[in-house]
Amino acid sequence: MSEQRNSGQLRAKVVEACDFAAQGEELLRAVEEGVVEVYVNRDGRTVARLVPVPYPQGPPWGLYADVATVTGDIVSPLFTDEDVDAFLERELENIYGSRPE
Secondary structure, eight states, X not given: OEEEEEETTEEEEEEEXXXXXXXXXXXXXXXXXXXXXXXXXXXXXXXXXXXXXXXXXXXXXXXXXXXOOOOSOSSSOSSXXXXXXXXXXXXXXXXXXXXXX
């Protein structure tokens, strides 16, 4: 494993693909903690770059709490049974021309 250029605040490491296979868990943990950025080389060419995810980690609930607003009743059904029956009757009349018996 060799050191490479300083990429912003992160220290960058270059590893060969075979070394990454052996040290993958350790390198992923370092990337996750924001300590390093990892470049994976194969045959002298860089084929992958591992960087920390730029958005907050954690459970998705509450992620857009400041963006979305719930208004009205979100628990009750939108349509009553009578509304559904009337709709189905109209659709059957459109399909069959009259209400089937």
